[in-house]
Amino acid sequence: MIHINIGWYDRRFKTNFKARGIIAVGNIATGLISIGLISVGIFSFGALSFGLLVLGGLALGLALACGGVAAGGIAIGGVALGIFALGGLAVGMFASGGCAIASHIAVGGYARGHIACGEITSGARIAERYIGGSGKVIDSEMMVLAIKQEFTEMWLRFRELLIKLYGGW
Template structure:
């Protein structure tokens, strides 16, 4: 059995695709394909990485020599490493994509692509994964129309760091529309501990043309020490005069939540 045959058999035994093995090694899928066809051979660095990934010795991978087992096996001090992988792909499709694709595992970057996608890396209309992208995406890092994650980027985003075109809510929120968070920065409206906006800002420290807060900086300001019974109406009048196209709900939020 030649190197290419051993490489093919070991990869299949471990349930890895050429793409998954290539990702683990940091090479292209075409490189793995050439190694298995015998049209090229991996260099020493790639041979070492292959042996580690496939959990065999270099001697066995290159020459097919089995390692001599020790006479006495020492007691295991810890549980051996094991990898798991699960994949399900529905037969029904829409626009060429499976309706449901689940591709998750312990070792490697498993990519799920479907209308509903769940994987280490997921892309779909609805996606759930460590890295996810979709119309509705949930993950450690998510990109989508509605994105929820540690880092969320989308039309509407919710996360530790949230960047949204229309709305962003998070520890640090950046938006062209409404930003809400510990630190909120927006081209239009911002609410947060520290709030900066192109139109209206409200927070502990607020900076905007209309600024409402304990420390307020702007063309028209409503500092906390000056709030009184008529402050809400004064804020409403200022907003309607300077920014008459502000949505009514936001006008009420800025004028009522003092």
């Protein structure tokens, strides 16, 4: 059930301190909840984490990944790669961050996407407006209009979610 196996590599015992169980804590951990330098499981926490919901330095998750470098369905991190990406460098279908590169919607300091909003933008539709001398801001009405016009074939519930996320509540 619970397996804890942590330690330093010793040539005499030739063990890598692997832990396997429902809750696994070890240098290399595999389990439902895994915590370790290298962790694999549904909920994984560690330097290198793989699983469904992960948190780590290098995080690769199917649903949610949070970490320095994160890749997954929803990725949050310094470098984020995913369907929804949020981070310093965010790359995905929908990206937000310092440098946001997206196939659909990009919002950030540098934004490149089909619909883009940011200080430096590149895309088919730009959803922003200038305000005085302080720069640009996102224009929520333009963003909602662009989402409705550009993504007509998209599933209606998902399009409504995008409008709530990017156009305001």
